[in-house]
Amino acid sequence: xxxxxxxxxxxxxxxxxxxxxxxxxxxxxxxxxxxxxxxxxxxxxxxxxxxxxxxxxxxxxxxxxxxxxxxxxxxxxxxxxxxxxxxxxxxxxxxxxxxxxxxxxxxxxxxxxxxxxxxxxxxxxxxxxxxxxxxxxxxxxxxxxxxxxxxxxxxxxxxxxxxxxxxxxxxxxxxxxxxxxxxxxxxxxxxxxxxxxxxxxxxxxxxxxxxxxxxxxxxxxxxxxxxxxxxxxxxxxxxxxxxxxxxxxxxxxxxxxxxxxxxxxxxxxxxxxxxxxxxxxxxxxxxxxxxxxxxxxxxxxxxxxxxxxxxxxxxxxxxxxxxxxxxxxxxxxxxxxxxxxxxxxxxxxxxxxxxxxxxxxxxxxxxxxxxxxxxxxxxxxxxxxxxxxxxxxxxxxxxxxxxxxxxxxxxxxxxxxxxxxxxxxxxxxxxxxxxxxxxxxxxxxxxxxxxxxxxxxxxxxxxxxxxxxxxxxxxxxxxxxxxxxxxxxxxxxxxxxxxxxxxxxxxxxxxxxxxxxxxxxxxxxxxxxxxxxxxxxxxxxxxxxxxxxxxxxxxxxxxxxxxxxxxxxxxxxxxxxxxxxxxxxxxxxxxxxxxxxxxxxxxxxxxxxxxxxxxxxxxxxxxxxxxxxxxxxxxxxxxxxxxxxxxxxxxxxxxxxxxxxxxxxxxxxxxxxxxxxxxxxxxxxxxxxxxxxxxxxxxxxxxxxxxxxxxxxxxxxxxxxxxxxx
Numbered sequence: 001x002x003x004x005x006x007x008x009x010x011x012x013x014x015x016x017x018x019x020x021x022x023x024x025x026x027x028x029x030x031x032x033x034x035x036x037x038x039x040x041x042x043x044x045x046x047x048x049x050x051x052x053x054x055x056x057x058x059x060x061x062x063x064x065x066x067x068x069x070x071x072x073x074x075x076x077x078x079x080x081x082x083x084x085x086x087x088x089x090x091x092x093x094x095x096x097x098x099x100x101x102x103x104x105x106x107x108x109x110x111x112x113x114x115x116x117x118x119x120x121x122x123x124x125x126x127x128x129x130x131x132x133x134x135x136x137x138x139x140x141x142x143x144x145x146x147x148x149x150x151x152x153x154x155x156x157x158x159x160x161x162x163x164x165x166x167x168x169x170x171x172x173x174x175x176x177x178x179x180x181x182x183x184x185x186x187x188x189x190x191x192x193x194x195x196x197x198x199x200x201x202x203x204x205x206x207x208x209x210x211x212x213x214x215x216x217x218x219x220x221x222x223x224x225x226x227x228x229x230x231x232x233x234x235x236x237x238x239x240x241x242x243x244x245x246x247x248x249x250x251x252x253x254x255x256x257x258x259x260x261x262x263x264x265x266x267x268x269x270x271x272x273x274x275x276x277x278x279x280x281x282x283x284x285x286x287x288x289x290x291x292x293x294x295x296x297x298x299x300x301x302x303x304x305x306x307x308x309x310x311x312x313x314x315x316x317x318x319x320x321x322x323x324x325x326x327x328x329x330x331x332x333x334x335x336x337x338x339x340x341x342x343x344x345x346x347x348x349x350x351x352x353x354x355x356x357x358x359x360x361x362x363x364x365x366x367x368x369x370x371x372x373x374x375x376x377x378x379x380x381x382x383x384x385x386x387x388x389x390x391x392x393x394x395x396x397x398x399x400x401x402x403x404x405x406x407x408x409x410x411x412x413x414x415x416x417x418x419x420x421x422x423x424x425x426x427x428x429x430x431x432x433x434x435x436x437x438x439x440x441x442x443x444x445x446x447x448x449x450x451x452x453x454x455x456x457x458x459x460x461x462x463x464x465x466x467x468x469x470x471x472x473x474x475x476x477x478x479x480x481x482x483x484x485x486x487x488x489x490x491x492x493x494x495x496x497x498x499x500x501x502x503x504x505x506x507x508x509x510x511x512x513x514x515x516x517x518x519x520x521x522x523x524x525x526x527x528x529x530x531x532x533x534x535x536x537x538x539x540x541x542x543x544x545x546x547x548x549x550x551x552x553x554x555x556x557x558x559x560x561x562x563x564x565x566x567x568x569x570x571x572x573x574x575x576x577x578x579x580x581x582x583x584x585x586x587x588x589x590x591x592x593x594x595x596x597x598x599x600x601x602x603x604x605x606x607x608x609x610x611x612x613x614x615x616x617x618x619x620x621x622x623x624x625x626x627x628x629x630x631x632x633x634x635x636x637x638x639x640x641x642x643x644x645x646x647x648x649x650x651x652x653x654x655x656x657x658x659x660x661x662x663x664x665x666x667x668x669x670x671x672x673x674x675x676x677x678x679x680x681x682x683x684x685x686x687x688x689x690x691x692x693x694x695x696x697x698x699x700x701x702x703x704x705x706x707x708x709x710x711x712x713x714x715x716x717x718x719x720x721x722x723x724x725x726x
Contacts, residue, residue: 003072004065007047008133010126011078015065023067027142030481030490030533035145037061038138045133066139068115068364074098075106076122088121088132091169092291109171111139113363113479115146116172123293139172141364143481143531144559150364152560153371160374161396163188165367167403169287170360177357186402189346190280191359193273196342200273201304203338207266208313212329212336216257221248258316262329262336268320269343274305283402362403365479370406372477372529372558373428373456375566376573377414380424380458383574384416388423391415409442424577425470427457445472445522447506454503454526458573462581464717467657467693469581474503474526477558481532486542490532492555497544500526500553524584525552529569532557536564548572551589580718602644602720603637603687604654604702604713605629619647622656622691628666629685630711637714639663644717645687646695653701654724658689701725 004015017023027036039061040049049056056062066072078085085105087098098107111118115138122133140146154165166187176188193200227249230238234249241247281298284290323330330340361367381390394412399405406412412428430442431453442457456475461468476499482491509522528544532555539545539557545568548554556569576584582600605627607619618624627645645658666686706723707713715723 003052005048005050006042006135007049009045009047010080010124010131010133011076011122013074013076013122013135016073017065017070019070020065023070023142026481026483027064027067027140030143030531031141031145035147036064036140038064038140039136041136043132043134064138064140066111066118066137067142068111068113068139069142071108071110073106073108074120075104078103078105078124080126083125083127085122085124086293088123088293089171090291090294091171092289094171095291095293111171113365114170114172115139115141115150115364116174116361117358118172143479144364144368149531149560150367153364153367154361156374156560157367157370161370161404161406164370164396164404164406165361167360167362168284169289170363173358173360175357176359185404186280188359189276190284190402192345192357193277193342195358196345197301199338200342201308203335203342204266204270204308206335207263207339208308208311210335211258211313212260212262212333213256213258214260216255216259219250220253221250223248227251258313259318260329261323262327262333263317264320265323265327265330266336266339267314267317269339270305270309273342273346274302274309277305278302280402368479368531369455369477370428371560372475373406373412373426375558376456376458376475376529376569377426379566379570379573380416380426380577383570383577384418384423387418389417391417394428422461422468424461425459427459429453429455430457442472444509446508446510448508448519449506452503452506454507456529458576460577462584463693463695464580464582464720466581471576471581471584472507472523473576474500474507474523475529476500476503476526477529479531481530485534486544487538489534489538489542490530490557491542492528492530492532492544496528496530497553497555500528504553524588525554527553527572528555529558530555531559532565533559533562534565536568539565539568552587582717600716600718601642602646602657602715602717603642603660604646604648604707604715604723605687606707606711607647607649609650619649619656622694624658624691625689627658627687627689629687631668631682631684632711633685634712634714637712639685642714644692645689648702648707648713649699651701653699655696655699656694657692659692660687661690662688664688695720 002014003017003020004013006013024036039059040056041059042049046058049058051063051065054063076085081103085100087095087105087107089095094109097109098105105122105124109120118137118139120135120137124131124133138146141150144150157165163185166185168187168190223245224238224242224247225245231251234251237249281302284298285295330336362370377390381388392414393410394414395407396404397407397411406428408429409427409431412430414426415422416424416426427442430445431451442459454474455477458473458475459470460473461470463469476496478493478496480493480496482493485491503526504521504523507522508519510519525548527548532539534542534557544555546554556572557565558569559565607616607627609616615624624647627647642660642663645660646654647656647658648654664686665683668682668684670686702713702723703725713723
């Protein structure tokens with residue numbers, strides 16, 4: 001059965017979709033039946049129109065037919081012989097999908113991820129007459145509510161990156177309206193002029209044929225017999241030289257002149273528009289999939305503008321020097337008002353609110369990816385606190401003809417700081433390869449096989465084990481939903497989850513700290529962001545949520561205006577921020593047969609003031625390489641997994657962290673070489689140290705009676721704050 005049928009006086013159009021029932025059912029489940037209505041419009045000549053044999057009316061709402069990522073075979077059977085017929089799209093690739101034979105035009109269309117208002121156009125010849133037909137409708141999303149969610153996504157992107165959502169040569173468009181702020185990108189200029197060009201050309205021709213003129217006086221020198229009238233100011237001169245036939249008299253004559261302020265403005269506006277059109281036309285012609293019909297239209301428009309500029313009328317018009325005051329002629333006179341209106345429209349700013357002007361945007365998958373990056377940045381800032389400083393180092397970059405994209409890697413970095421200390425870093429679309437390129441990747445992070453390109457990289461800075469250690473988490477935005485559900489909850493696509501496993505396995509850290517250039521695993525976890533739906537209590541029980549604690553791979557449903565499911569992501573990021581790095585590493589599943597040392601234990605030991613001066617100074621400078629104990633070192637302190645040492649200065653506190661590289665026993669005689677008060681020739685412990693990092697810029701004292709016998713404290717970085725005096 002035909003899905004959509006249009007009975008026209010010249011043809012019958014049929015539209016089918018073999019999977020429509022499944023697509024409709026998915027859309028109803030995700031969006032709701034009430035949000036799947038659209039308005040159909042068509043040009044003259046239609047006798048009837050039906051959807052599934054149900055009649056629809058021009059300009060009235062009916063059941064949506066066209067959805068994203070669906071295949072629609074279309075054929076048109078003409079009632080009489082036509083010499084030529086084609087699908088009137090600006091994209092060459094769309095035209096290639098249609099073929100015309102005999103009296104039938106057939107092909108198919110798939111809008112991919114492009115949603116919004118669209119038009120199906122036919123151009124055909126009957127005899128020598130070329131005719132046009134246009135069918136207007138909306139292409140809707142099966143995953144998001146176009147009328148609510150798309151608008152919210154674009155508004156959020158506009159608030160962060162103005163005009164980033166715009167694109168060109170798409171098959172769908174959206175309404176936009178004038179704005180009081182901002183500028184007018186070239187893409188908007190082109191889109192506005194495309195709708196105004198016919199009216200603009202008509203106004204130019206109308207003015208040239210019937211221009212507004214003004215009487216202008218100018219001085220001439222004439223003989224007496226050439227004077228049409230005798231001005232009073234030359235009567236005496238005429239009497240004096242009445243016998244001199246060759247004498248010339250200076251008089252003022254009035255003539256109708258085209259050199260008016262309004263005609264000067266027309267000349268200026270036409271010249272500026274023609275020059276801009278020529279530049280943009282050349283850039284558009286470089287796009288590979290530009291259709292031949294579009295190129296022909298642009299060439300014809302350029303010739304028309306050039307021809308108008310060369311009209312002899314403009315030889316009598318001077319140079320435009322600006323408008324010194326309001327001109328009623330430009331605002332109200334026939335022709336001039338249209339020129340003035342078009343000029344103002346091309347100079348004004350616009351916003352992506354509903355309006356009468358057409359504008360094309362990036363496909364919904366790209367918009368969703370950018371929106372997810374913005375949402376994650378907002379959540380990170382919210383969880384870090386209101387007093388956090390956000391350093392935006394991200395920017396938009398020119399892409400293609402005159403559209404913009406969000407910078408990648410270094411060009412999209414957002415840093416979160418508090419009191420000058422870096423807490424987190426967010427990067428959009430970095431590319432990880434084995435080649436060093438800090439412009440598109442993340443420092444010291446690479447892939448040794450094929451390039452890896454996650455959508456969003458979140459790095460949280462932790463100082464509890466190592467100064468400035470960064471924990472890396474990946475988020476990938478997918479504008480897709482699995483065909484199956486989990487207890488009524490939408491689930492992410494399987495291949496997207498598999499991709500997160502691949503990222504975690506393929507992306508490595510190659511640091512150069514202390515000369516260590518070996519590869520180390522970098523990614524702690526990977527998470528899919530997808531436009532799924534479901535009750536939050538049920539979503540929390542879903543397999544893709546349970547796997548977060550089990551393997552640190554999972555997913556989060558994220559949709560505009562869904563604050564309840566958004567809270568799942570908020571709580572998760574808050575947990576990542578608050579968790580100590582030792583606890584984070586402890587949760588990482590080790591390789592079979594391998595033992596993973598978390599390295600959380602730390603020994604705090606007293607450094608006596610009686611120590612030799614240069615030995616004490618090494619500790620004060622954070623450059624010590626040896627620490628020895630007294631003969632009464634507590635036997636309760638296990639040495640086999642002791643990793644770090646913090647020197648304690650009585651009355652000052654703690655500041656520096658050292659890594660313990662070796663523990664050995666020494667005799668008191670060896671101690672005497674270091675400490676002038678070395679004791680008997682008994683056994684002591686010697687800790688060989690390597691400077692690691694600082695806990696704080698200044699010393700922090702411990703609470704009273706914390707140290708065992710005022711000498712040692714065996715603890716962990718996680719518990720250290722419990723012993724520090726506030």
